[in-house]
Structure formats: C-alpha cells, structure tokens
Amino acid sequence: xxxxxxxxxxxxxxxxxxxGTGSAKGIGFVATAAAGAMSEDxxxxxxxxxxxxxxxxxxxxxxxxxxxxxxxxxLVTGQLVSLTLWQGLEVLFMNLPIxxxxxxxxxxxxxxxxxxxxxxxxxxGEMGKALVMGVLVEFYAVLGLLxxxxxxxxxxx
Amino acid sequence: MLTYSPExxxxxxxxxxxxxxxxxxxxxxDGAGYNSLIxxxxxxxxxxxxxxxxIRNNGSPDVHLLLKNLEESFTGHLYMIKSFILxxxxxxxxxxxxxxELLKFIIKEEKFQNISIPYELSSRSNYSYPVLRSMLDFxxxxxxxxxxxxAYLSLKNTKVLTxxxxxxxxxYSYYTELFQILFEYNNAFVTDFFVRKVDIRNIRTTLRLxxxxxxxxxxxxRFLPFGSIDIKFLEQGFDHNLEGxxxxxxxxxxxxxxxxxxxxxxxxNQVVQAEKLLEEDxxxxxxxxxxxxxxxxxxLAYLWVKEVEVKNLRIILQAKAAGILPEEIKRYVRxxxx
Numbered sequence: 235x236x237x238x239x240x241x242x243x244x245x246x247x248x249x250x251x252x253x254g255t256g257s258a259k260g261i262g263f264v265a266t267a268a269a270g271a272m273s274e275d276x277x278x279x280x281x282x283x284x285x286x287x288x289x290x291x292x293x294x295x296x297x298x299x300x301x302x303x304x305x306x307x308x309l310v311t312g313q314l315v316s317l318t319l320w321q322g323l324e325v326l327f328m329n330l331p332i333x334x335x336x337x338x339x340x341x342x343x344x345x346x347x348x349x350x351x352x353x354x355x356x357x358x359g360e361m362g363k364a365l366v367m368g369v370l371v372e373f374y375a376v377l378g379l380l381x382x383x384x385x386x387x388x389x390x391x
Numbered sequence: 392m393l394t395y396s397p398e399x400x401x402x403x404x405x406x407x408x409x410x411x412x413x414x415x416x417x418x419x420x421d422g423a424g425y426n427s428l429i430x431x432x433x434x435x436x437x438x439x440x441x442x443x444x445x446i447r448n449n450g451s452p453d454v455h456l457l458l459k460n461l462e463e464s465f466t467g468h469l470y471m472i473k474s475f476i477l478x479x480x481x482x483x484x485x486x487x488x489x490x491x492e493l494l495k496f497i498i499k500e501e502k503f504q505n506i507s508i509p510y511e512l513s514s515r516s517n518y519s520y521p522v523l524r525s526m527l528d529f530x531x532x533x534x535x536x537x538x539x540x541x542a543y544l545s546l547k548n549t550k551v552l553t554x555x556x557x558x559x560x561x562x563y564s565y566y567t568e569l570f571q572i573l574f575e576y577n578n579a580f581v582t583d584f585f586v587r588k589v590d591i592r593n594i595r596t597t598l599r600l601x602x603x604x605x606x607x608x609x610x611x612x613r614f615l616p617f618g619s620i621d622i623k624f625l626e627q628g629f630d631h632n633l634e635g636x637x638x639x640x641x642x643x644x645x646x647x648x649x650x651x652x653x654x655x656x657x658x659x660n661q662v663v664q665a666e667k668l669l670e671e672d673x674x675x676x677x678x679x680x681x682x683x684x685x686x687x688x689x690x691l692a693y694l695w696v697k698e699v700e701v702k703n704l705r706i707i708l709q710a711k712a713a714g715i716l717p718e719e720i721k722r723y724v725r726x727x728x729x
Contacts, residue, residue, distance in 0.1 A: 263403055270410035274418075348406045349684045355413035 238317030239307060245326035246303035249382070253296025253336030253375075260289025260344025267348035271355040281354050281361050285347040288368045292336035292343075295379040299332045302386050315391050328385040335378025343371040405685045408475035412693045420444065420700055425724055428707050429717045436711055444704060454712040458705065462511040465701045469515055472694045481581075481687060484572050485694065489515040491565035493523055494539060498546045498557050538568040559613055566617050580680065580688045584695070587676060589618035591669045594645060597625045598636070598662045619643065633661050648672055663722060671726045674699055699725050 268282040301310075303325060308314045317325070350364030424443045431439045437452050446460045473482050493508070493516045500506040513520040523535070532540040542564035546557055566589060573582045596613045607629045614622045620643055628639035637649035652665045680692035703724045710720040 263406055266403075267406040267410035270407035270412075271414045273411055274414035345403075345684070348410065351410050352413040352684065355410060356417055 236316065236322075237319050238322030239314065241319070241322030242303060242307045242317055242325035243309070245329035246300040248326070249296045249303065249329035249333045249336075250300035251296075252333040253299075253340065254293040256337035256340030257290050257293030257296075260292070260340035260342075260347070261286060263341070263344035264289060264347040264351060267351040271351050275355070278354065278358070281358070282351055284365060285350050285354075285368060288347050288365075288372065289340045289343040291372060292340035292375045295332050295375060296336050299329055299379065299382050299386075302383070303329060306386060306389070306391075317391065321391055324385075324389060328382055328389060331378040331381040331385075332375070333378075335375050339371050339375040339378075343368055343375075346371050403685060404477055405475075405687060405690065409683075409685055409689050411475070412689050416693060418445075419696065420703075422726065425703065425707070428704075429711075429720045429724070431711075433711065440708070454708055457708055461701060461704055461708070462509075465697065466511050466514055468697050469694065472690060475690050476687065478576065478687070480572050480576055481691075483517055484569065484576075485691075486515055486517040487569055487572070488565060490517050490523065490539065491542075491561045492516075493518070493520060494527075494543060494564075495557055495561045496520075497524055497527065498543065498552075498561075499554065501547070502552050502557075536568060538564050538571070563615065566615050570617050578687065580683070581691060584673070584676060584691075586617065586619055587673055589615050590620050590643065590645060591673060593618055593620060593622075593625060594640070594649075594669065595662075595666055597629060598633075598665060601629055602658050602662055620645075632658075633665065645669060645672070667722065667725060670699070674726060 265286050268279075268286050272279060272282065304310050306315075307317065307325065347364070347368045350368055353360050353364045420443060427439060428436070428443060437448060437457070440457065441447055444461070444464075446457065446464055448457050448460060469485065473485055476482050476485070489512055492512050496506055496508045496512070497520070500508070508520045516523065518526065518535075525531075526534050527540065527543050530540070535543075542560055546552065546560055549556065566585075569585060570582075573585060593614055597610055600609050600613070607626055610622065610625055610629065614625070616622070620640055624639050628636035631639065633649055633652055633654070637646045640646045640649075648668045649665055652661050652668065654661065656664070674696060677692040677696055680688040683689055706723050707720060710723070
C-alpha cells in the first residue's frame, strides 16, 4: 500500500471514530440525565427520547463521510486507486471538517440536550424550546458535513 | 486526551443527579399547598396532608406518628442526596450538623441523665449514636476529628454546665469544622450559603437577646465569627429599634430585609416577621442554583429547601394539633421555591 492510500484510509477512520466518539459521549450525557428524570417520572420517556437521540446524528455523518471516502478510493468495489502523497493528504483533510465539528458539536449538543431534559422535567410544555436549542448545535455539524461532501464531490484523481 | 480533560467534561457526573433533582423539585409543596393545609378543617386535615405530602399515616389521626413518618421521609431524602454526591468531604458536610447535634445529646446525657436520643438524629449523622459515643469515650480523635473531640473534652471538663453552654460550644465547633471543609472544598455557592446562614443566625440571636432583655455583652457568648457582619455592628445596633439596627448593618443585604418588616406590631412580632423574611431570603438565594446546569449546587440546594419544607410541615402539624388559628400559623411558615 502506498502512503497516499494510507493517508486516505486514515482520513476515513478519523471521520468515523472522532464523530462517533463525540456522539457516544453526547448521548451518554443526555441519556444519564434522562434516566435521572425518569426515575421520578417514567411517563416522560416519549418526551426525552428525541433529545437523547439528537447527539447521535454526528456519528452517522462521520460514518457517511467515511463510507464516501472508502468508495472514492475504491475500497468498497475492490478496485483500489493509486494515490500520490498529496492526493492522500487531500482525502485526509477532506474528512477533517466532519470529524472535528462532529466530535465537539456532539459533546456540546449532549450538554444542551441534558439541560433540555432538566427543563422538561420542570416545565413539561417546553419540549419544543429544548429541542430547538439542541438543533442549533446540530447546525454546525451539518456545516462540517457539507464542506466535507463538497470537497468529496470536486476531488478527482 | 481531549475528551477526558476535566474542563471539557465539566462535571458531567452530576447530569443524572441534577435531572432527578429537577423532577423532584416539581413535587415540592408550593404556597397553595401550604394554604390548603393551614386552612383545612381538622376532619379533612389528615387525608389532605397525605394527599399533598405523600406521607402516609394508615388512617390514624395520631400527629406523633405523622411527625415520625415526616422525619423518616426526610432521612430518606438525605440518604438519596448523599448517594448523588461524589465528593467525600461534602457527604461529610451534609451530616456534620447532625454529628454535632448528637454530640450535644451525648454530653447532656452524661451531665443530666434521662435524655433520650432521637432515632432520626442518630441515623442522619455520619456516625450514629453508639458509634460516636464509643469513639468519644475511647478517645478515637482520628475518627471524630480534632475539633469535635476537643469540644467534647472541653465540655466534659467544664464543672458548671448548662444547656446553653453545651449548645453554644457545639455550634461554634460545628461551624469551625464546617468552614474548614468549605475552605478546602472551595465552592463559592456553598460557602456563600453558609456565610449567609451564619449572618442570619447572628442577627436573629442579637434580636432575640434584645427582646429577652439581656445585656449587650451576652452577644459575645453566642456570636459566630464566620459571617460577613462583624460583632461590633451587632453590638452597636443592639440598643436601637429594628429600623436603627438595620441602619447599623446597611452594608449587608439583610439590612433592606429588616427595613421591610412591618413596624405596626410589638417588638416580638417584628422579630418573628424578620426571622421569617431572613429565612425566605436564604431560600431565594438557593433559587440561584437553577443557573448551574451540572454540578453539586442544585443537589445541595434541593436538600436545604427540603429541610425548610419539613420544618414548615412540622410547624403546621403541631400547630393544627394544638388548635392554633390559621392566620397565626401562616406567620411561621416559610416560603418555598418550586
């Protein structure tokens, strides 16, 4: 395997692992809070589940980008392309926006959603507001994914 | 590693506890609940009490049984809060008050005999009555801590001992140890709460001494030097009426509260009203914990607010049993946040 291909595969791995770590951390955070609130009022599960699931999207974005990268370098079809060192670096950097934005935004989204759980625990009718605040953090993960996808679209070997 | 740096995680360990506390806060009794209890006719009071507080009495109208169940319920809350807290020193801090209350009973038992130790006090303490008693008897200073053991020795060796001397010495030692823990733990919210509590206690003591007709110098025997108000201001205000007293501590936020006391009633009534307003201000201070999303502050604030709730229910139960008029009961019930 040449060094270009090595860097491209490393890029896919970074996108999936960093965004996935962020999601796991974020979900862990909000799910812990939801468990605390539900131990007093289990009927609120339906209200909490959306908030618990919200930080999970970054992990999916990372997975999508990782898959697109593997498809680009031919690993999915079994027809590996030959990449120079610079091309490998381009693929690696292509994955960084979603990897980094995914990691940070998922953790912070977890915190916002956990605070949303606290809000719903006290004010049951405010679920919409709690959800909107969580979605605002999501926006920056989406931007990271979009930039990664734009680079993927215009990158040719 | 980035995701494991403390500032990045930011007390996430308290996510479960705070969410549970927020859910529990909705169950705190509000003003309407208190009003219903206070104004309820006696034949409706017990079922209503069970309905509002969730404390069962198996249909028995026995007030003592209700009080016992109420205390048991609070002990349960105390255990729950302790289980949420991760820092050992704060777990100790929560029960420290009961340790020193237990110490008071142990010394009074030695000196005056025939003193019964309340079971709930023993169970809320860090030690329990038999354990603390044997530790003090056998001089286990490392287990009790130097401050408590020294207080015990000092009181044990005092020849003329009254209940007041025991209470004052134990309270002083309690606050000394408490502020030592707070100094090490360094949490502004918790420390400020206790500074305010000491200030309120010092103000209340001064006002009470005044209406009892005691001398100004008696403030020195009871003053706790851990608050933000120096003893000289309390002494200067001792000879004045409530308005004048408030003027002497004008630098303190409690000055404005004292000024708001209705001056129509006699001095005793004014002091009762001042005590209520001061304690309500402390509860208002605890309300600020809503700005902490994850941390120990909301957990401790809930415990202290629950303590006020139990105190209110205790007052209502005893007052209703004694047939005291609703308007009179309301004077002693403290406001809560929900």
